Amino acid sequence: MESPKPILDFEKFDDGFVQKLVYDALVWSSLHGFVIGDKTYQRSGTVPGVGMMHAPIALLPTPFPESYWNQACEVAPIFNELVDRISLDGKFIQDSLSRF
Structure with a gap:
């Protein structure tokens, strides 16, 4: 069975574009409360704003x-x-x- 062709060719993306896309996604996540507690911080979840990180997110479609x-x-x-x-x-x- 032939594997499906990718929707987007990620290899052709410029590194600067990818870095800006990631940065914008992380900022958007923070500003819109799309965050979760990070268990590597002992006080995460008990002190507001401490030990928070963006929730897992996919920036591009995945077949x-x-x-x-x-x-x-x-x-x-x-x-x-x-x-x-x-x-x-x-x-x-x-x-x-x-x-x-």
Whole structure:
């Protein structure tokens, strides 16, 4: 089976463009709260602004098999129902989050 052609040829990107793209993405993430705690900092999550880093992000599209897309479409309604039911159960949320 022949591998699919890439959507974008990443090798042709100029290094300056890539560095600016990464910088802009990190700034955007910080300004919009797209951050997570970094466990390498002992005080992360207990002191505001300490030990934060950008959440994982993909800057460019990544191809994946159509079968995975179809599987995700099949599972999505079930997952959405699960999230909806959990969001209505305040005690479950409180108990779950209090463990962290």
